Amino acid sequence: xxxxxxxxxxxxxxxxxxxxxxxxxxxxxxxxxxxxxxxxxxxxxxxxxxxxxxxxxxxxxxxxxxxxxxxxxxxxxxxxxxxxxxxxxxxxxxxxxxxxxxxxxxxxxxxxxxxxxxxxxxxxxxxxxxxxxxxxxxxxxxxxxxxxxxxxxxxxxxxxxxxxxxxxxxxxxxxxxxxxxxxxxxxxxxxxxxxxxxxxxxxxxxxxxxxxxxxxxxxxxxxxxxxxxxxxxxxxxxxxxxxxxxxxxxxxxxxxxxxxxxxxxxxxxxxxxxxxxxxxxxxxxxxxxxxxxxxxxxxxxxxxxxxxxxxxxxxxxxxxxxxxxxxxxxxxxxxxxxxxxxxxxxxxxxxxxxxxxxxxxxxxxxxxxxxxxxxxxxxxxxxxxxxxxxxxxxxxxxxxxxxxxxxxxxxxxxxxxxxxxxxxxxxxxxxxxxxxxxxxxxxxxxxxxxxxxxxxxxxxxxxxxxxxxxxxxxxxxxxxxxxxxxxxxxxxxxxxxxxxxxxxxxxxxxxxxxxxxxxxxxxxxxxxxxx
Ligand SMILES: *[C@@H]1O[C@H](CO)[C@@H](O)[C@H](O)[C@H]1NC(C)=O
Ligand SMILES: *[C@@H]1O[C@H](CO)[C@@H](O)[C@H](O)[C@H]1NC(C)=O
Ligand SMILES: *[C@@H]1O[C@H](CO)[C@@H](O)[C@H](O)[C@H]1NC(C)=O
Ligand SMILES: *[C@@H]1O[C@H](CO)[C@@H](O)[C@H](O)[C@H]1NC(C)=O
Numbered sequence: 001x002x003x004x005x006x007x008x009x010x011x012x013x014x015x016x017x018x019x020x021x022x023x024x025x026x027x028x029x030x031x032x033x034x035x036x037x038x039x040x041x042x043x044x045x046x047x048x049x050x051x052x053x054x055x056x057x058x059x060x061x062x063x064x065x066x067x068x069x070x071x072x073x074x075x076x077x078x079x080x081x082x083x084x085x086x087x088x089x090x091x092x093x094x095x096x097x098x099x100x101x102x103x104x105x106x107x108x109x110x111x112x113x114x115x116x117x118x119x120x121x122x123x124x125x126x127x128x129x130x131x132x133x134x135x136x137x138x139x140x141x142x143x144x145x146x147x148x149x150x151x152x153x154x155x156x157x158x159x160x161x162x163x164x165x166x167x168x169x170x171x172x173x174x175x176x177x178x179x180x181x182x183x184x185x186x187x188x189x190x191x192x193x194x195x196x197x198x199x200x201x202x203x204x205x206x207x208x209x210x211x212x213x214x215x216x217x218x219x220x221x222x223x224x225x226x227x228x229x230x231x232x233x234x235x236x237x238x239x240x241x242x243x244x245x246x247x248x249x250x251x252x253x254x255x256x257x258x259x260x261x262x263x264x265x266x267x268x269x270x271x272x273x274x275x276x277x278x279x280x281x282x283x284x285x286x287x288x289x290x291x292x293x294x295x296x297x298x299x300x301x302x303x304x305x306x307x308x309x310x311x312x313x314x315x316x317x318x319x320x321x322x323x324x325x326x327x328x329x330x331x332x333x334x335x336x337x338x339x340x341x342x343x344x345x346x347x348x349x350x351x352x353x354x355x356x357x358x359x360x361x362x363x364x365x366x367x368x369x370x371x372x373x374x375x376x377x378x379x380x381x382x383x384x385x386x387x388x389x390x391x392x393x394x395x396x397x398x399x400x401x402x403x404x405x406x407x408x409x410x411x412x413x414x415x416x417x418x419x420x421x422x423x424x425x426x427x428x429x430x431x432x433x434x435x436x437x438x439x440x441x442x443x444x445x446x447x448x449x450x451x452x453x454x455x456x457x458x459x460x461x462x463x464x465x466x467x468x469x470x471x472x473x474x475x476x477x478x479x480x481x482x483x484x485x486x487x488x489x490x491x492x493x494x495x496x497x498x499x500x501x502x503x504x505x506x507x508x509x510x511x512x513x514x515x516x517x518x519x520x521x522x523x524x525x526x527x528x529x530x531x
Contacts, residue, residue, distance in 0.1 A: 094482045095195060099466035106466035108169070108458050128433055128490035129425035131378030135438050136495035138237075138244050139445060141221070145228045146447040155207035155230035158215055163190060164205045164453055165439075170194060171456035178210035180256045181472060184464070185249035186210065188476060191461050192252070193435050195481035197489065201436070202443035203450040208233045210249075212349035214241035214371075231442070236350035236371045245374045246438065247431050250352045253475030259352075261479035263428040266359065270423055272337050273361040278412045283405050285365050285397050286339035288316040293347040296367070296390060300345055303394035311394040312401035314339065340411065341365050341401055343388070350376070358384065359422040361415045365400050367393060374434055375426055381511045384418040389516070399519045433489040 098109045142151075156162065160183050162173040170191060177183075186208065194201055207230070209215065214237045221229040221242065235248040251262040259265070284305075291297040303313040337360040344357045344364055350371040358364050364385040369376070381387045386404070389396040404411035443450075457463075465476040496504070 095484075096482065097465055097477070097480065098462050104467050106462045108460035108463055125488050125491050127493055128437065129375075129378060129430060130493060131375050131425070132434060132437060132490075133493050133496055134245075134374070134377050135434070135441055135492070138438070139441050141229050141242050142231065142445045147231050147442075147445045148228070149448040151228050151230050152205060152207060152446075152448075154227075155209075155216075155232040157230075158209045158211065159207035159232065160210045161187070162205060162207055162453055162456070163187065164203075164450055164456060165190075165194070165201055166203050166450055166452050168194065168199055168201065170459050171452050172459045173453040173456040180254075182249040182254075183208075183210045184472070185252040185254070185475070186246075187459065188252050188461075188464055188479070189247065189249070189435070191459065191464065192479060192481040193432050193439075195461070196432050196485050197436055198484050202440060204439060204443040204446060205450045205453070206231070206233055206439075206442065208246070209243070210234070212236070214238055214243040214349075216242040218242050231445075236373045238371050244438070244442070245372065247374055247435060248352055251428065251431050252479045253471070254352070255471035255475055258471065261475050262355075262431070264478065265356075266423060266427065269337070269356070269359040269419075273359075273419060276338060278340055278361055278415055279408065281337075281362065282314070282339045283312075283401065284339055285313045285341035285343050285401050286315070286362075287313070287343035287345065288318050289345075289351075289353065290347070291317050294345075296393075297345055297347065300343070300367070300393055303397055309394070311398045312341075313343070313394070313397050315343070336360070337362060340415075341386075341397075341404060343367065343397065344369075344385075346371060355422055355426060358418040361419045363400070363404050363411050363415045364418055365397060374438075378421070378425070379418075381508055382414065382515065383511075384414065384421055386414060387512045387515055389519075395523055396519060399522050402522070403518070430490065436489045437492050 099106060156175065160174070160176055160178045162175070164171040164173070170187075172187060174183075209232050211234070214234060216229050216232050218229075218240055221227065229242045232243050233246045234243045235246065237243045237245050250259055253259060253261045287300065289297065291301050300313075301315055301317065303309075303311040304315045305311065305313065336356075340362055342357045342360055342362045342364055344351070344354050345367040346369050350369070350373050354373070354376060358379075365388045366379075366381075366385040367388045368390040379385055386400050388400060404414075461476070461480060465473060465480070468476065
């Protein structure tokens with residue numbers, strides 16, 4: 001029901017030329033985002049939660065007696081004994097990092113994980129958010145054939161690494177370096193999932209490609225005699241491709257641009273929203289990012305306010321090289337959620353900035369996107385965002401802002417619906433649950449027994465975090481899952497039946513079309529009155 005082979009040009013049209021990969025030039029996802037906010041939030045963090053910092057120090061200081069030692073001993077012990085009923089009074093067992101004095105040679109403790117999670121299979125849980133239904137769609141290409149080892153090995157061609165989970169332990173075979181630390185924090189995410197749901201993640205082997213653009217073209221695997229597509233995990237997809245989408249590294253932190261792990265960022269965004277009400281925000285559309293990564297962004301620059309035009313847009317080019325040299329000190333704390341409207345525009349592929357923009361309580365003006373990530377397929381026009389045309393953006397933005405400023409209640413509702421979606425349906429628990437269900441579904445399709453790859457190393461939170469310093473260590477410490485989940489993952493919603501799938505798609509299309517008609521009417525009138 002997706003990837004109809006007739007659509008558009010095949011592929012993304014982007015060359016996957018690694019030599020083009022200057023850290024501050026090519027990565028679209030890098031440029032969608034503004035480190036201002038992150039810096040702001042980091043500063044805030046420093047000011048506000050000194051307590052957390054202190055406990056971090058305790059956690060990391062190997063010479064200090066760990067306050068949780070006793071609890072750890074309890075866990076080690078209980079692994080070999082029948083489970084005892086947990087009384088509500090007992091403190092939650094915590095799993096801290098076991099870094100030794102010599103951090104350069106950390107090993108994986110045998111007791112890195114508790115043997116099994118503490119919840120039973122029959123614990124009733126809430127149904128997962130609707131966007132989880134796309135997991136069925138993403139795995140559908142293998143529903144009939146399953147995934148053979150041969151198909152998996154074909155995915156190696158562009159993969160950065162192979163990850164194997166065997167008996168609850170994780171093994172990594174690295175093929176090539178990824179941009180910045182996106183692979184590192186992605187792998188970190190897998191490790192934390194295993195800490196959250198120990199003993200619940202099935203054995204599997206998967207290939208992960210950390211490059212921005214999807215590469216598994218549906219057309220190449222459409223014929224009757226065509227081989228099954230290689231299962232390849234990455235951060236985004238589009239209508240022409242079959243890559244399996246997975247949460248990106250920024251949920252665990254993006255150390256190069258100071259974007260901290262999602263869990264605490266989300267909390268700070270929520271607090272930030274409480275400080276400025278929508279109505280008191282600047283009545284314009286705001287964007288800040290790097291325009292040089294995509295033509296469409298350069299085009300957006302033309303919508304800036306000028307002597308000739310008032311397109312209701314305030315757009316800013318971010319000088320990432322300068323800001324990184326200056327430690328992001330140029331980033332201003334205040335301007336990120338201080339506009340009633342915020343523009344989201346893709347770079348060369350999806351941009352990690354989308355969740356930060358949607359979280360603002362502002363109306364997200366979504367310039368027609370070409371890529372999706374794991375959660376964006378759950379967004380609806382005029383409900384979570386306002387659609388903006390890709391061609392003729394300035395007029396589209398001007399109208400959107402005009403509409404919002406003359407329909408204040410409805411505009412606020414859209415902003416609120418989006419930020420609530422982000423706060424509730426994209427909280428870290430659901431990010432892990434999405435990974436859980438995707439990996440569980442994926443593992444069921446494997447037609448071979450997963451093995452420890454020959455060139456693989458065992459990895460765990462200790463081998464990754466202990467040797468690191470700076471932001472990397474800080475973000476890992478912060479995003480470390482410290483105790484297993486007490487309840488099971490949310491319950492997977494059933495797949496869309498074709499009728500409801502088309503109903504949702506149709507609703508999206510007709511809403512977008514209706515907005516376009518309003519826009520045309522508005523511009524007709526403007527043109528006639530000669531303004
Ligand atoms: C840590 O271990 C490495 C590798 O075994 C060794 O070269 C280094 O001297 C050790 N450092 C300390 C402080 O023990
Ligand atoms: C690292 O530690 C392991 C186990 O303690 C040891 O066998 C190995 O020789 C060490 N590696 C280095 C380089 O010191
Ligand atoms: C847009 O206009 C504002 C206000 O004049 C200005 O500060 C900003 O630098 C402009 N942005 C770009 C990308 O030129
Ligand atoms: C209004 O005028 C502009 C500039 O001449 C033109 O590009 C646009 O298509 C017109 N819009 C409508 C709806 O007539």
